[in-house]
Every structure is written in C-alpha cells, then in structure tokens.
Amino acid sequence: MDPVRTACDLVTARFPDARAAFLGGSANTMRRTPFSDLDIVVFLEGPLAPYRETTEHADLPVEWFCHTAESYDEFVERETSDRRSPLLHMCGEGVVLLDRNGSGRRTQEEALTRLRAGPPPLSRAELEDRRYELTGQLDDLAGADDPDELVFIADRLLVAVAELILVVRRRWCSHGKWLLRRLREADPETSRELLLGYRQVVCAADPDLLRRVAADVLDGVGGRLVVGYRRDAPTGFRR
Structure with missing residues (x-):
C-alpha cells in the first residue's frame, strides 16, 4: 500500500471541499511498521470542525484531525505552551496531500518555522x-x-x-x-x-x-531543591 496515495484518496472521498490536508506520523517514513496508522490533518470550513475521529480503511486505522484555520491556531498555541505540538509536527514535517490556493504550503512553511524556533524557554x-x-x-x-x-x-x-x-x-x-x-x-x-x-x-x-x-x-540545571520551595495556590482557589 502506498500510504500517500491511500491518504489522498481517503481525503478526496470523505472531504471533497477540504482546503488542505497533510499526512503526518510514521506512515510515510522509515519508521513505518505494519501497525502504523494514517494520521491525517484536514482543514475544513464551517461549524463541524474541530474534532478528532478514528475510522478504518482496509484493516488500517485512520486518525482524522479536522480543523478550521482558527481552531488550528488555537490548538497549536495551546500545544506550544506545553512544549509539545503534534499538530505542528504533522503539518510541518508531513506530506501535503491537498493544497487549495496555496493554504497547504503556507501552513507547512509556518509550521516548519515554528518547529525550528523551538518551544518557549523555561521560566x-x-x-x-x-x-x-x-x-x-x-x-x-x-x-x-x-x-x-x-x-x-x-x-x-x-x-x-x-x-x-x-x-x-x-x-x-x-x-x-x-x-x-x-x-x-x-x-x-x-x-x-x-x-x-x-x-x-x-x-x-x-x-x-x-x-x-x-x-x-x-x-546540571541547579541541583536538588527542597527547603525554600513555595508555590501559592492559583487565584481561583483563594477565598
């Protein structure tokens, strides 16, 4: 099975009006195994997105990550603040399956730029x-x-x-x-x-x-810390 061709066909059949789509994960890499699923990010218009869903094609799990442009930005910001962003990696390092009006390439270039910049530093x-x-x-x-x-x-x-x-x-x-x-x-x-x-x-x-x-x-980062450590409760927990 050609994972890119299969993913393209699945996107076309299920989301004919999608703006952009990417195949991420291990499916199209040397790390692919018989158990590797298809991780597909799809950009949609309208109120249905965002959502995540798992389907199956020829006994192969397909993980759908469906977003609007706005929800993608919100999810990436949330993930980036946690210093891990599956969406950035799937879009930046994945294969562009669908690209209407250049939005797919722009999304990939922006994702790669953010990946190369790295996560925010520790406070x-x-x-x-x-x-x-x-x-x-x-x-x-x-x-x-x-x-x-x-x-x-x-x-x-x-x-x-x-x-x-x-x-x-x-x-x-x-x-x-x-x-x-x-x-x-x-x-x-x-x-x-x-x-x-x-x-x-x-x-x-x-x-x-x-x-x-x-x-x-x-x-290497300052050593043990016990005595003197203190954290106040979040503001919402105060009476």
Missing part, C-alpha cells in the same frame, strides 16, 4: 518546579524497598529526566516513542545511560545507575 519558576519534582522522585527511588514500587517510581523518573533534558535545551517534548526519539536526537549518550539504568531497575531491582544519571541531569 525560573517552571525550572524550579521541575527540580523540586525530580528531587522528590530521586528521594523516593533511594527509599524504596518494594521492588514493584521501585518500577513505578523509575517509570516516572525516566519520563521526568527525559523531559527536563529536552525543555532545558529548548527541544520539543512528546509522549511515548516520540519522547524517546526526540531525546535520542538531543542527547544520545544520556539517552543510552538513562535507558540502561531503567532496565537495571526493572530486571534486577538495581536503581544505582538510574539514580546517578538522574542526579547528574539535575545537578
């Missing part, structure tokens, strides 16, 4: 929040005497360290396999050590390497 307060969280997780790891609890603690620690490395370097975050891919691109050596440390926890209940790697990353 001082945000960095302190992450240091505080990671300090607590390291203490949990050091104090764990239940091997099952140790695995759950290590799982959270693995993700927290990976995200910290990325956000400090103004690299885009993600979830699951894409988090690992972005970490490997940003810091392959630490990525290898971090994964090895995690495997040692899971397979041998040995947290030493994971603790050392996480502590080194934490030291």
